[in-house]
Amino acid sequence: MKTRFAPSPTGYIHIGNVRSAIYPYLLAQQQHGRFILRIEDTDRARYVEGATELIMDTLKWLGLDWDEGPVVGGPNGPYFQTERKAIYHKWANKLIAEGRAYADPTTPDTLDKYRKECYNKKIPFLYRNFRPSNTSEWHEGLPLRFKSDPKPRQWHDAVMGDLSAGPEVQDDIILIKKDGLPTYNFAHIVDDAEMGVTHVIRGAEYISSVPNYLALYEALGLEVPVLVTLPHILGPTGNKKLSKRDGAKSVTDYRDEGVLAETMLNYLACLGWNDGTEQEIYTRDELIKHFSLDRIQVSGARFDETKLLWLNGQWLRRLVEEQGIAEFYPRTEGFWPTSASSYEPEYRQQVFAIIYDRLKTLQDLRTMTDYFFEDPTIDLKLITTNKFLKKFSENQLVDFLQQSVVKLQDTEWNEDSLQDALNQLLESTALKPAELFSLIRIALSYAPFSPALNLTLAVLGKDTSLARFNSTITALANA
RNA sequence: GGCUCCUUCGUCUAGUGGUUUAGGACGUCUGGUUCUCAUCCAGAAAAUCGCGGGUUCGAAUCCCGCAGGAGUCACCA
Numbered sequence: 001m002k003t004r005f006a007p008s009p010t011g012y013i014h015i016g017n018v019r020s021a022i023y024p025y026l027l028a029q030q031q032h033g034r035f036i037l038r039i040e041d042t043d044r045a046r047y048v049e050g051a052t053e054l055i056m057d058t059l060k061w062l063g064l065d066w067d068e069g070p071v072v073g074g075p076n077g078p079y080f081q082t083e084r085k086a087i088y089h090k091w092a093n094k095l096i097a098e099g100r101a102y103a104d105p106t107t108p109d110t111l112d113k114y115r116k117e118c119y120n121k122k123i124p125f126l127y128r129n130f131r132p133s134n135t136s137e138w139h140e141g142l143p144l145r146f147k148s149d150p151k152p153r154q155w156h157d158a159v160m161g162d163l164s165a166g167p168e169v170q171d172d173i174i175l176i177k178k179d180g181l182p183t184y185n186f187a188h189i190v191d192d193a194e195m196g197v198t199h200v201i202r203g204a205e206y207i208s209s210v211p212n213y214l215a216l217y218e219a220l221g222l223e224v225p226v227l228v229t230l231p232h233i234l235g236p237t238g239n240k241k242l243s244k245r246d247g248a249k250s251v252t253d254y255r256d257e258g259v260l261a262e263t264m265l266n267y268l269a270c271l272g273w274n275d276g277t278e279q280e281i282y283t284r285d286e287l288i289k290h291f292s293l294d295r296i297q298v299s300g301a302r303f304d305e306t307k308l309l310w311l312n313g314q315w316l317r318r319l320v321e322e323q324g325i326a327e328f329y330p331r332t333e334g335f336w337p338t339s340a341s342s343y344e345p346e347y348r349q350q351v352f353a354i355i356y357d358r359l360k361t362l363q364d365l366r367t368m369t370d371y372f373f374e375d376p377t378i379d380l381k382l383i384t385t386n387k388f389l390k391k392f393s394e395n396q397l398v399d400f401l402q403q404s405v406v407k408l409q410d411t412e413w414n415e416d417s418l419q420d421a422l423n424q425l426l427e428s429t430a431l432k433p434a435e436l437f438s439l440i441r442i443a444l445s446y447a448p449f450s451p452a453l454n455l456t457l458a459v460l461g462k463d464t465s466l467a468r469f470n471s472t473i474t475a476l477a478n479a
Numbered sequence: 480g481g482c483u484c485c486u487u488c489g490u491c492u493a494g495u496g497g498u499u500u501a502g503g504a505c506g507u508c509u510g511g512u513u514c515u516c517a518u519c520c521a522g523a524a525a526a527u528c529g530c531g532g533g534u535u536c537g538a539a540u541c542c543c544g545c546a547g548g549a550g551u552c553a554c555c556a
Contacts, residue, residue, distance in 0.1 A: 008556050043555055124481050143554050169482055177554040184556045208483055208551040239548055274492060278503045299485050307505045358517040437514035449516030
């Protein structure tokens with residue numbers, strides 16, 4: 001088994017097309033076959049500098065390592081189509097020799113005229129209806145067209161099942177453009193054959209071209225590989241396929257927002273595929289083990305960012321709990337608030353240990369942890385309008401905080417002793433947990449939420465914690 | 480417009496003629512876990528299986544129509 005991912009380097013990989021990399025990878029892994037990365041760079045006009053690197057970066061991030069392709073090489077290289085020109089010409093000449101391809105002398109203007117004619121007559125435009133009777137010899141500078149042999153075609157698609165189309169969709173497609181480079185339609189067939197690709201996995205937009213491909217395989221004397229058509233991924237609104245034009249994000253945008261590679265692979269693989277069980281969370285190995293083409297969904301699936309974020313939370317907790325804080329910690333690099341940079345990694349690890357189970361993405365660290373690294377701005381409104389605290393006067397609040405300071409001053413600074421101390425304060429102040437703990441939590445963080453109080457105190461440290469109590473006491477006293 | 484494909488809770492899906500009063504997950508809502516937020520736990524609402532015919536003792540499941548949606552009709556992939 002040999003599969004491939006064959007992107008054109010026109011930009012980043014977005015979530016709408018990354019499944020055509022994931023599924024071939026999973027299949028090749030499962031069958032102990034090979035997964036090829038081939039760069040389809042024949043469109044020089046749309047070529048984007050650096051796009052190949054962007055594509056490889058995305059694949060590496062997801063862990064979709066290719067067995068053959070750029071960087072790693074392989075027995076069927078080169079893996080850039082622009083470097084395979086001679087191969088395409090070899091096959092093209094074979095078709096010419098057999099009278100199955102011919103030079104197209106039609107100028108673009110004339111072509112346009114033909115199209116308009118058909119449009120006005122309300123009949124579909126087919127080049128073969130305008131096929132010139134005598135054609136000159138083919139040479140570079142002239143496009144080469146396939147001499148089609150239209151007839152009804154039936155084929156089997158591993159996902160879509162049995163498909164068919166009539167002769168009216170088959171035409172004299174261009175094999176080689178006037179710049180001497182092949183079109184996708186021709187190049188991919190030659191390449192897949194030369195490279196021994198057994199399974200062609202690609203998006204649904206190619207389905208209507210398959211009859212033309214079938215004709216080409218036939219003319220070239222090539223065996224048709226297993227055809228696998230993936231349904232589209234739909235955008236968040238409407239029913240249109242997700243595309244860059246409509247603002248589809250790149251896969252790596254999600255990485256930069258703190259989504260884990262494990263999540264992305266899991267989510268995307270399960271968008272439009274399931275193994276029939278009720279499992280939601282799959283490791284890479286589980287995906288490789290359970291993946292199967294015949295359980296790929298036939299209809300399009302909408303990309304649901306909310307579910308992606310839920311899954312990311314699941315993965316975050318799972319990985320941290322499996323690996324431990326220290327091993328996972330390096331992956332949080334780059335997601336901390338700027339104020340954290342002056343602190344030691346050990347301290348950041350302590351913060352991470354008490355906050356990680358509240359994160360949806362790593363990026364949440366930026367907004368959820370700032371009070372661990374700098375004193376919060378005091379905003380007494382948070383206290384005076386708090387539903388548990390507004391009934392108390394400033395004097396009472398000061399008194400509660402002072403009692404807390406006195407108690408905590410003599411408390412051993414670890415989470416268990418701190419919890420004991422907090423419980424004792426509850427009794428000595430005769431306050432309800434909601435009252436005392438709200439007050440302390442706000443005084444410490446002035447944040448909309450924070451981890452358990454004893455843990456927050458423990459990590460913040462005695463000096464910082466008591467200083468923050470005192471700041472709030474002062475502020476309340478002066479209010 | 481031609482051709483092709485698709486159609487189960489808001490979303491992702493299970494379901495291949497009877498075990499289905501259509502199951503799960505996300506989201507939503509309600510409770511619970513000494514404050515908050517998140518997690519976790521318990522529970523609820525949520526699909527007349529696109530519509531209409533047919534086959535059958537019986538259909539989400541098979542057949543035929545229809546409608547809606549999508550894709551494609553490039554010297555782009």
